[in-house]
Amino acid sequence: MLTAHLVADIRAAEEALAATLPEGELMRRASKGLAERVDFIPAGEVVVMLIGPGNNGGDALYAAVHLLDRGVRVDLCLLDETKVHADGLAAAQAGGAQIVEEPSGQRWCLDAIFGIGARPGLSGKAAEWAEWIAENDPYTVAVDVPSGIGVDTATLSSMYVTADSTIAFGTYKNALLATPAESASGFPELVDIGLGPHLSEPSLEALEGDDGDLMAECFAWLDDPASHKYSRGVVGIAAGSEEYAGAAHLCVAGAQAGMAGMVRFAGSQALSARVVDRAPEVVAAPGRVQAWVVGPGGGDDVGALITAALADGVPVVLDAAALELEYLPGSFDVPALLTPHAGELARLLDTDRENVEADPLSHVTRAAERWNATVLLKGPRTLVATPGRATRVNLTGSLWLGTAGAGDVLAGLAGSLLAAGADPHDAGSFAAFLHGAASVHANPGGPVTASDVAAALPVTIADFIAGTLDDVRDWRD
Secondary structure (H helix, E strand, C coil), X not given: CEEEECHHHHHHHHHHHHCCCCCCHHHHHHHHHHHHHCCCCCCCCEEEEEECCHHXXXXXXXXXXXXXXXXXXXXXXXXXXXXXXXXXXXXXXXXXXXXXXXXXXXXXXXXXXXXXXXXXXXCHHHHHHHHHHHHHCCEEEEECCCCXXXXXXXXCCCCCCCCCEEEEECCEEHHHHCCCHHHHCCEEEEECCCCHHHCCCCCEEECCCCCHHHHHCCCHHHHCCCCXXXXXXXXXXXXXXXXXXXHHHHHHHHHHCCCCCEEEECCCHHHHHHHHHHCCCXXXXXXXXXXXXXXXXXXXXXXXXXHHHHHCCCCEEECHHHCCHHHXXXXXXXXXXXXXXHHXXXXXXXXXXXXXXXXXXHHHHHHHHHHCCEEEECCCCCEEECCCCCEEXXXXXXXXXXXXXXXXXXXXXXHHXXXXXXXXXXXXXXXXXXXXHHHHHHCCCCCCCHHHHHHHHHXXXXXXHHCCCCCCECCXX
């Protein structure tokens, strides 16, 4: 898994590591790693380095020495000559770097204005440089983080640098993985400077294609040759209505594609007949379940269905029509996974959708704490938050995944994982990961339907568990 840490924890780790190293070694590692990651800049080209105060600027200045050694010309723009890293500046100038008043015409740029300790937003000369980048579009590499973004909050201010790529040191930062700030970083690369043993628990986690063993650990029956449909778990689906019958079919398809051994459908006689006709494996009769999914395409009876599901005392997934404040208990007594999009979460928290989209990380955290539940906030980078655990951010998915019914498939899949033995945090985050990956595999580079995603899920899950899953990254990478 990829992990990200809060600024305070990174600072503490840097201090602990530096105490074990010769003076200046930490900056030497960072600057060397930075120089190696920008070795694609051709000799003879000119790179402008936008240098701010402190160690972030120092990392870039020492990296300049390496670039100069291989024939890259370096121009330096200094935000404040009195606060620049003096030794780094001397080394860069000795190597042939020249100070210029402002960027002008360079095709390559390093953003080393501010590091992780700065407040969000840029002003003065730094804002002018950000405007120059936006207007002239040089290939821009951010040093550790793009300047001006909210590093811990993953929020964007009115003025910040938008980079083509970011070279991060030691660990990822929330802003490099979560929306909306991740849009300013390009695809981040990580330089290992030895922080790992000194870092505390991460603030964010992101599953990768080789994490299938983590999912397999959730299901003890996988290694039992005597396992059967009941030991694998039965998931109950209370979804769909006469008006939205398709939601029932899609939610069932997502559940069937998951790990549970059986799907039990609860709905009207007419809708149950339609579901069983399309999916004869489904049982449309009352009985025990190990988890419920309630809400996709639900009708007027959704409140009663939620009450009945909670009375069963088993884990629940609440989606779509079930996500109304009047239906939710003050706090959940059973393991619960809520799966809102930004508009639904805004209604639950009595705020505007724009506020949720501008700061999804804090809102999903607030909701998880408010209801003592796991909250899966759907979006360009879906977040899964549970009180007391590192929030997970999903990096998989196709541009085409924003299509009708995709959320119904996701809810069914999550419920299937929940019934099969995963806790809500794992069920939600693995479901989001696999759902996104399946959208990529269903039709690489092209449109998909929710049914396509459901059909691609079984092979995607098999490849994930086998450790052979690839091509799962977000479409922007």
